[in-house]
Amino acid sequence: MSHNTTLGRAGEQRAADYLQGRGFDVVDRNWRCSAGEIDLVATHGDVLAIVEVKTRSNKRYGHPLEALDRAKVDRLWRLALMWARTHPETARGRRIRVDAVAVIGADPDTASVEHLAGLS
Numbered sequence: 001m002s003h004n005t006t007l008g009r010a011g012e013q014r015a016a017d018y019l020q021g022r023g024f025d026v027v028d029r030n031w032r033c034s035a036g037e038i039d040l041v042a043t044h045g046d047v048l049a050i051v052e053v054k055t056r057s058n059k060r061y062g063h064p065l066e067a068l069d070r071a072k073v074d075r076l077w078r079l080a081l082m083w084a085r086t087h088p089e090t091a092r093g094r095r096i097r098v099d100a101v102a103v104i105g106a107d108p109d110t111a112s113v114e115h116l117a118g119l120s
Contacts, residue, residue, distance in 0.1 A: 007056075008053075011054075011055025011108065018113045018115065019040070022115075024042040026040055026042045031079075033086075035079055036075055043090065046094050046095060048094040050079065055102075058104065063104075076119070080096050081096070099118065100115075100119055
């Protein structure tokens, strides 16, 4: 397994732990369809959060969230609607939101986490 794959998986776990520690319930991970992949799907009260996780070992090449351009956010919204259509029992009655989590640090136990809620 490559360094980036290992770092990415550790970052997704760190992000999931972070969200769960703040009352979110992670209901799906690495959901794939023909249009792409959702890293994490989480619920929090009446919110269904589609979460993109960006992990970097440091900020040498910029902040992880700088990788989220308009096209990526638009694709996440399309994926969010697709996920909701295929999981109506979880999505029903919830408003959909696209979030991003940045994980910065090579050690997942000490990496910093930033949660940006409500990308539009």
